[in-house]
Amino acid sequence: MNTPLRLLDAADVLSGLAALRTRQPVKYTAFYSSQLGGIVTDPALMVLPFDDHMVHRGHGIFDTAAIVGGRIYDLEAHLDRFLGSAERSRLVLPGSRAQMRDIIIRTTAASAQREGSIRYWLSSGPGSLDLTPAAGAEPAFFVMIFGGLSYPERWYTEGLRVMTTTYPIKPPLYAITKATNYLPNVLIQMEAKAAGFDNGVFIDAAGNVGESSNMNVAFVTIDGVFRHPKFEHVLAGCTSLRLLELAKSLVGTTFTGVEVSDIPVAEARAAREMFMIGSSIKVAPIVQWDGRPIGDGKPGPGSRALLSLLENDMRTSDRLIDVPY
Numbered sequence: 001m002n003t004p005l006r007l008l009d010a011a012d013v014l015s016g017l018a019a020l021r022t023r024q025p026v027k028y029t030a031f032y033s034s035q036l037g038g039i040v041t042d043p044a045l046m047v048l049p050f051d052d053h054m055v056h057r058g059h060g061i062f063d064t065a066a067i068v069g070g071r072i073y074d075l076e077a078h079l080d081r082f083l084g085s086a087e088r089s090r091l092v093l094p095g096s097r098a099q100m101r102d103i104i105i106r107t108t109a110a111s112a113q114r115e116g117s118i119r120y121w122l123s124s125g126p127g128s129l130d131l132t133p134a135a136g137a138e139p140a141f142f143v144m145i146f147g148g149l150s151y152p153e154r155w156y157t158e159g160l161r162v163m164t165t166t167y168p169i170k171p172p173l174y175a176i177t178k179a180t181n182y183l184p185n186v187l188i189q190m191e192a193k194a195a196g197f198d199n200g201v202f203i204d205a206a207g208n209v210g211e212s213s214n215m216n217v218a219f220v221t222i223d224g225v226f227r228h229p230k231f232e233h234v235l236a237g238c239t240s241l242r243l244l245e246l247a248k249s250l251v252g253t254t255f256t257g258v259e260v261s262d263i264p265v266a267e268a269r270a271a272r273e274m275f276m277i278g279s280s281i282k283v284a285p286i287v288q289w290d291g292r293p294i295g296d297g298k299p300g301p302g303s304r305a306l307l308s309l310l311e312n313d314m315r316t317s318d319r320l321i322d323v324p325y
């Protein structure tokens with residue numbers, strides 16, 4: 001059987017890309033490509049070469065920052081992590097940190113988006129389908145502005161249900177590097193949803209709690225300590241790191257202490273509260289793990305207090321950068 005194929009010209013391709021975007025639920029408002037040398041606002045033009053090393057080998061990194069009230073929140077912390085990921089991935093920067101920061105801000109301005117997310121990537125570039133980067137390939141930097149990821153309201157009002165995943169946690173080098181190879185992260189969430197849960201939780205080889213699909217997890221112990229897993233085998237979430245600082249102001253009221261340590265599964269299951277933390281989800285309570293309730297099985301005061309702290313920080317702190325719209 002011969003499948004009919006058309007030989008497309010440039011106009012056909014543009015028409016096809018435009019039609020593809022009309023069928024997608026996410027609306028993208030601006031995209032910078034170092035390969036194109038500028039910014040586009042037509043989603044049909046937000047493309048990159050099929051032979052880019054990030055596409056066919058997963059040799060790329062990314063990070064995300066939030067746009068809140070027309071300002072960018074905590075970009076410097078995200079750039080710190082981005083540069084660390086680049087070094088571990090042996091990726092050459094396309095310019096200075098200041099230049100990348102400026103491109104991110106200017107792409108945000110071009111988007112006119114005042115609430116949403118900025119996602120940016122670094123790749124070793126196109127040029128071949130080999131395992132190693134093509135000879136002479138130029139590093140590629142991309143910035144995308146969009147409305148951000150959204151989650152069900154019930155996750156905050158009723159809480160999430162999670163399961164222990166059957167997939168192994170990433171080795172430390174890959175866990176702490178925010179690379180584009182997210183296959184384990186995809187599989188853990190697909191497994192959880194297929195089983196009727198909202199997400200999954202990785203456990204490390206020593207029996208300690210790791211992280212979730214694309215979020216950190218943390219706890220409030222029976223004696224009131226806000227406790228977070230060590231960042232040696234999980235991604236150092238910028239939101240988690242910020243909340244660990246902010247939560248010190250709640251010691252003596254909401255919490256009895258703030259601690260980063262290994263958390264054995266048995267101790268985690270006995271916690272008063274459990275929650276997910278991330279730049280998009282912020283703070284969302286987990287009320288059930290593997291069919292067993294956490295605490296009293298309801299969202300607790302710790303998750304509410306942390307969410308309030310974070311939302312206030314995102315609107316009023318000195319970690320905000322103005323955008324010249």
